[in-house]
Amino acid sequence: MKNPKITRKITQGMYVLTTQGGGCIVDAVARVGGSEHPLISVAVAKTNHSHKLLRENDRFALSVLGENADPEIIKVFGFNSSKDIDKCTQCQTVEVENVPIVKNSLGYMVCEKVDTIDTETHTLYIGRVIEADVFADQKPMTYAYYQEHKEELTKAKSEQGKTAWVCTVCGYVYYGDEVPDDYKCPLCGLGKEYFKKQS
Numbered sequence: 211m212k213n214p215k216i217t218r219k220i221t222q223g224m225y226v227l228t229t230q231g232g233g234c235i236v237d238a239v240a241r242v243g244g245s246e247h248p249l250i251s252v253a254v255a256k257t258n259h260s261h262k263l264l265r266e267n268d269r270f271a272l273s274v275l276g277e278n279a280d281p282e283i284i285k286v287f288g289f290n291s292s293k294d295i296d297k298c299t300q301c302q303t304v305e306v307e308n309v310p311i312v313k314n315s316l317g318y319m320v321c322e323k324v325d326t327i328d329t330e331t332h333t334l335y336i337g338r339v340i341e342a343d344v345f346a347d348q349k350p351m352t353y354a355y356y357q358e359h360k361e362e363l364t365k366a367k368s369e370q371g372k373t374a375w376v377c378t379v380c381g382y383v384y385y386g387d388e389v390p391d392d393y394k395c396p397l398c399g400l401g402k403e404y405f406k407k408q409s
C-alpha cells in the first residue's frame with residue numbers, strides 16, 4: 211500500500227457511543243438512509259468492552275461531540291475501558307429511553323439495534339433512531355479536527371506521564387510504557403509493529 215493515511219481524509223465525526231454499562235469514543239459512524247427514523251451504523255472493535263456490552267444490550271446512543279467538547283470526555287471514553295471504570299459517572303450523563311447520553315454534547319440519537327455485520331476486527335452495529343434531540347447548534351468535531359488538535363485534546367491524559375505510542379496508519383494513540391505484544395489498534399485493527407513512540 212503506497213500510503214494508507216488517505217483513509218484519514220474520509221470525513222467522519224466524533225461521537226460518544228453509550229449503552230447500559232459504558233461506551234466509548236467512536237468516529238466510524240454512518241447514516242444509512244434519511245427517513246424520520248434513519249438507520250445508523252457504528253463500527254466497534256471486538257477488543258473494546260463496548261463490543262461486549264452492545265452484544266448484550268438492545269439499545270445504544272450516539273452523543274455528537276462539538277469542536278468545543280471537553281477533552282475530559284475524550285479521555286474518559288476514548289482512553290479507558292468500561293470494564294475498569296464507570297465512565298457514565300465520570301462525565302455528566304443523563305438517561306434517555308434507558309440509555310445514558312452525554313449532556314455536554316451537541317445532541318444525541320438513541321437507536322434500537324436492528325442488525326449486526328461481522329468483520330475481521332470490528333462488528334458493525336446497525337440501529338434505528340427511536341429518539342433524538344439537538345442541544346446546541348454548533349460545529350461538530352470531525353475526526354480530521356481531532357487529528358489536527360490531538361495534542362490539546364489528549365493533553366489531560368499525556369500529562370499523567372505515560373508514553374504515547376501513535377498508530378502510524380490511523381493516528382490512534384496508545385498510552386503506556388510499552389504496547390502489549392497482542393495489542394490491536396481499536397481503530398484500524400493493526401498490531402504493535404505499526405505503533406511508533408511519540409517523541
Ligand SMILES: Cc1cc2nc3c(=O)[nH]c(=O)nc-3n(C[C@H](O)[C@H](O)[C@H](O)COP(=O)(O)O)c2cc1C
Pocket residue numbers: 232233234235236237238239253254255256257258259260261287288289290291292293356396397
Ligand atoms: C478519536 C478516536 C476515535 C475512535 N474511534 C473508534 C471507533 O470508531 N470504533 C471503536 O471501536 N473504537 C474507537 N476508538 C477507541 C475506543 O474509544 C477506545 O478503545 C476505548 O477506550 C474503548 O473503551 P471500552 O473498552 O470501554 O469499550 C476511538 C478512540 C479515539 C480516541
